[in-house]
Amino acid sequence: MESESKRNKIILKIQLGNRKAFREFFNGYYPVLCSFALKYLHDRPSGEDVAQDVLLKYWENREQYSSLEEVKGFLYAAVRNRCINILKREQVGERYARFVQQNEPEWFEEEVLEHEVLLLLQQAIGTLPKQMKRIIEYSLSGKRNAEIAREMNIAEGTLHKLKKIAYQKLREVLKDRF
Amino acid sequence: MNMYTEDYNKQLISAIAACLAGVAEEEERMLVEQWKNRSGRNRRLWQRLSAGNAWKREVDELDRTAVEEGWQRLERRMTRRYTLWERVRPLAGYAAVMAGLAVGFVLLREFKNAGEALVAVEQKQPEATTGVQLILADGRVIPINELGDVQIQEEDGATIYKDSTYIDYSRNIVQEDTVEIFNEMRMLNGMAYTITLSDGTRVYMNAESRLRFPVKFLGSRRVVEFEGEAYFSVAKNEERPFVIKTGGVEVAVLGTEFNLRAYSNETEIVTTLVSGKVQVSDDQYCCALDPGEQAVYATQTKELSTRVVDVNLYTAWCRAEILFKDTRLEDIMKNLARWYGIEYFFLDETAAELEFGGCFERFDSIDPILDMIRRTELLNVVREGNKIYFSIKK
Numbered sequence: 001m002e003s004e005s006k007r008n009k010i011i012l013k014i015q016l017g018n019r020k021a022f023r024e025f026f027n028g029y030y031p032v033l034c035s036f037a038l039k040y041l042h043d044r045p046s047g048e049d050v051a052q053d054v055l056l057k058y059w060e061n062r063e064q065y066s067s068l069e070e071v072k073g074f075l076y077a078a079v080r081n082r083c084i085n086i087l088k089r090e091q092v093g094e095r096y097a098r099f100v101q102q103n104e105p106e107w108f109e110e111e112v113l114e115h116e117v118l119l120l121l122q123q124a125i126g127t128l129p130k131q132m133k134r135i136i137e138y139s140l141s142g143k144r145n146a147e148i149a150r151e152m153n154i155a156e157g158t159l160h161k162l163k164k165i166a167y168q169k170l171r172e173v174l175k176d177r178f
Numbered sequence: 179m180n181m182y183t184e185d186y187n188k189q190l191i192s193a194i195a196a197c198l199a200g201v202a203e204e205e206e207r208m209l210v211e212q213w214k215n216r217s218g219r220n221r222r223l224w225q226r227l228s229a230g231n232a233w234k235r236e237v238d239e240l241d242r243t244a245v246e247e248g249w250q251r252l253e254r255r256m257t258r259r260y261t262l263w264e265r266v267r268p269l270a271g272y273a274a275v276m277a278g279l280a281v282g283f284v285l286l287r288e289f290k291n292a293g294e295a296l297v298a299v300e301q302k303q304p305e306a307t308t309g310v311q312l313i314l315a316d317g318r319v320i321p322i323n324e325l326g327d328v329q330i331q332e333e334d335g336a337t338i339y340k341d342s343t344y345i346d347y348s349r350n351i352v353q354e355d356t357v358e359i360f361n362e363m364r365m366l367n368g369m370a371y372t373i374t375l376s377d378g379t380r381v382y383m384n385a386e387s388r389l390r391f392p393v394k395f396l397g398s399r400r401v402v403e404f405e406g407e408a409y410f411s412v413a414k415n416e417e418r419p420f421v422i423k424t425g426g427v428e429v430a431v432l433g434t435e436f437n438l439r440a441y442s443n444e445t446e447i448v449t450t451l452v453s454g455k456v457q458v459s460d461d462q463y464c465c466a467l468d469p470g471e472q473a474v475y476a477t478q479t480k481e482l483s484t485r486v487v488d489v490n491l492y493t494a495w496c497r498a499e500i501l502f503k504d505t506r507l508e509d510i511m512k513n514l515a516r517w518y519g520i521e522y523f524f525l526d527e528t529a530a531e532l533e534f535g536g537c538f539e540r541f542d543s544i545d546p547i548l549d550m551i552r553r554t555e556l557l558n559v560v561r562e563g564n565k566i567y568f569s570i571k572k
Contacts, residue, residue, distance in 0.1 A: 016525060016569045017558040019256075023249060031243035035236070052252050059256055063552070063560060069184055110223055113191065117227070120195045122237045136199075140231050171201040174192060 011071055014062050022059060030055065032119045033079055039111050040083035050086070054078040076112045124173040132166035139163065194224075198233045310371050312345065313362040315393070346374040347393060358392035365406065366519075370496070375402070378413035379420060382496045385516045386441070407439040409496040412454075427475050427482075431456040436467075437493045447475040450492040458482065500547075503535045507551075507568065510534060518544040518564075525569035529557055 013021035030051055037047035054075055058065070065071045125133060131152075138148040149159040190213055193206035202210070214221045227233040312320040345363070363373055365387045372382045376394045383389060387406020395401075400420040412420045414433025422429040424440040427447050434454025440447040449458050451467040458465055458473040463482045467473055472487045494501030500517070502510055508530035511522040524530040536550065548566065552559045560567045 015558070015560055016567065017571050019572055026249055026252065027245055030245055030248050031240040034243050034248075035240060048248065052248065052255075056252060056255055059252075063558065066560075066562070110219060113187075113194075114223060114227065116191045117194045117198070118233060118236050118240060120191060121199060121233060122240050124195065124199070125237065137234070140200075140234050167201050170199055171196065171203075174196045174199065174201065 008066075008068055011065060011068050014059075015066055017062070022062075026055060028119060028123060029075065031122075032115050033075060035118075036076065036111060036115050037079050037083055040080065041086065046086060050079055050082045053082065072112075072116075076108075076115075080108055120174065124170055127173050128166065128169060132162065132169060135159070135163050135166050136170065194227075198228060198231075310366070311364040313364065315359040315361060345371070347376045347391075348374050348378045358394065358396050360390055360392050362388065362390045364388050375400075377415060377418075377420075380411040382409040382411075384408060384495055404438065405440055405442055407437070407441065407495070409435070409437050409493060411435050425477055426480070427458060427460050429456055429458050437489075437496070439492070445477055447477060448492070449473045449475075450487060450489055452489055452493060501536075504533045505535065506530065507532045507534060507557075511566075514544060514547065520544055520564045520566055522566045522568065525567055529568040529570050532556060 010021050010025055014025060033051035033054060034044075034047050037050040038044065041047050041050070057078060058071060058075060065074065125136065128136065134152065135148060138151065139145075143151075145156060145159055145163070149156040152159065154162070190209060193202065193209045194213075196202035196206050197210045210224070214224050227236075310321070314320065347361075363371070363383065365371060365383050365385055370382065370384055372380060373389065373391075374380050375391055377400055379400070381389060384407035387408055388404070389406075389408065390403040392402075395418070398418060400415070400418050402420075402422055404422050404424045410420075410422070410431070412431050412433050412435070416432050420431045420433075422431075422438060424438065425442065425447055427440070429436075429438060429449055432455060434456055435452040436454075436456055437450040437452065438448070439450075449456060449467065450472045451469050453469050456467050458467065458475065460475065460480060460482065462480075465473055465482055465484055467484060470486055470489055471484055472492070473482060473484050475482045488503075491501055491503060495513075500513065508524065514520065515522060534551070534554075544566075545561070548559050548561060551557060556571055558567075558569045558571055
C-alpha cells in the first residue's frame with residue numbers, strides 16, 4: 001500500500017508541473033506505450049510518434065489527473081484512438097483497421113493487461129543489483145546452477161545463496177509494487 | 179478491464195508477474211489459475227507470455243527503447259510551448275473571442291515588461307445563501323439563510339423583518355425606551371448580507387464579519403461593535419453621532435458612507451471614506467478623513483496614519499466585485515479564502531509574491547478565478563476539495 005501511494009505521489013508531483021517526476025514517469029511508460037502502439041501499427045517510428053504525442057498531451061493536461069489509474073486509463077485509450085485513426089487514414093490499412101475495430105474491445109483490454117505485467121516485471125528486475133539480475137536472467141534462460149556458477153566465476157554454494165536472495169528480492173519488489 | 183475492480187486488476191497484474199518470474203506464492207498462483215480458466219483468451223495470453231519465457235524477451239525489448247532520445251524529443255516540444263510570447267498570444271485571442279459573448283469578467287495579469295494580457299470569461303450568478311447567523315439578546319441563534327421572508331419577535335416586543343438578502347430593524351416601533359438590548363449578526367464565510375439598523379443606517383457586511391448592535395439606539399451616541407469588513411451607509415443625525423468600536427479604534431461619524439476593514443487576524447484596521455466626514459481615534463490619537471482618504475491603524479504599533487487612495491479598490495467587494503491592482507497572490511488568496519471558504523498553500527515561496535491585478539465578478543465557485551490564474555501560465559494551480567495548491571511553473 002505504501003508504494004501505491006508512492007506511485008500516486010509521482011502523479012501528484014507531475015500534476016504540479018514537476019518535470020523531474022514526469023521524466024521518471026516517462027522512463028517507465030514511454031517504452032510500454034511504444035510497444036503498445038506497435039501492436040496496432042506494426043511500424044516502429046509511427047508507434048514512437050503516437051507515444052510521444054500522447055505523453056505530451058498528458059503533460060499539457062496534467063492538472064486534470066491526480067491518480068495513476070486515471071493517467072493509465074487516459075494513456076492507453078489515447079494510444080488506441082490515435083492508432084485506429086492512423087489506420088483509418090491509410091488506405092492500405094483499411095481492411096486491417098476494420099479488423100482491429102471489430103475485435104478491438106477485448107483485445108485492447110488484453111493488451112493493456114499484458115503491458116502492465118511487462119512494465120511491472122521490467123521495473124522489478126530493473127531494481128535488482130547487477131549480479132542478481134544476471135543470476136535471474138541466466139536461470140530464466142534455463143541454465144543449470146553449475147553452469148551459471150562457472151560463467152559467473154563463483155562457487156556453487158555462493159550462487160545458491162545469491163539466487164535465493166535474488167528471488168526473495170524480486171518477490172519483495174513485485175509484492176511491493178501494488 | 180473495467181469489468182473488474184481496480185484492486186482486482188492490480189492484484190492480478192502483480193500475480194501474473196510473480197508467476198512469470200517464478201516467485202509467486204500460493205495465493206497468487208490461485209488467482210492466476212482462476213483468471214486463466216475464465217476464458218480462452220486469458221489462457222492464450224498466459225501461454226504467449228510464459229512459453230519459453232517470452233515475457234523476458236518482451237521486457238528486453240522494452241529496455242531497448244531509445245528512452246533518452248525519446249525524452250529529448252519530447253522535452254523540446256514541452257519547452258517550446260512555454261515561451262513568454264506564446265503565453266500572451268492565446269490569452270489575447272481568447273479575450274477577443276469572449277468579448278463577443280457578453281462578458282462580465284476581466285482579469286489583467288500585468289506582465290512586468292511585456293504589456294498586459296486581457297482575459298475574459300462569461301459571468302455566473304453569485305450565490306448568496308450560506309452562513310448568516312443572528313444572535314438575539316436571550317442567546318437564541320437564528321440561522322438567517324434557512325428562513326424565508328419572516329418577522330422575528332425580540333424580547334422587548336420589537337419586530338425584525340428579514341428576507342434573503344437583508345434584515346431590517348428600522349421598521350419596528352417599540353413603545354417603552356428603557357434599556358438597549360443587543361443583537362449580533364455573524365457572517366460565516368462565503369457570504370455578504372445587508373442589515374438595516376433601527377436608525378436607518380445600512381451595513382453591508384462582508385464574509386466572516388460580526389456586528390453587535392442595539393435593536394434600538396437609545397443613548398446620546400449610536401454605538402455598535404464591529405469586527406471584519408463592512409460598507410457603512412450611516413443615516414444622518416447630527417445630534418447623535420454613530421460610533422463603531424473595533425479592535426482598539428473608534429470610528430465616529432455623523433452621516434456618511436465609508437468602508438471599514440478590521441479583521442482580527444490582520445494587522446491593520448483600514449477606514450476608507452467615500453463621502454461625508456468621519457473621525458478615527460484610539461485612546462491617544464485622532465484624525466479626521468475627507469472623502470477619498472483612508473486611515474490606517476496598525477494594531478501592533480498602535481500607529482495611525484492617513485493617505486489618499488482610489489476608493490474603488492476598497493469598496494469593490496460590496497458591488498459583488500473582487501478588484502485587485504498589483505496585489506500579491508497571497509493577499510489575493512487571503513481575500514478569496516474568506517469569500518469562498520477555501521484554504522491555500524504555496525509550494526514555492528515565490529508563488530506567493532507574484533503580483534496580479536484584475537476585476538472579478540463574484541462567482542458561486544472559485545474555479546473560474548483559478549482558471550484565470552492558470553491561464554497566465556505562470557503557476558500550477560491544483561485544487562483538491564477546498565484546498566488549493568500553487569507552485570511556480572518551471
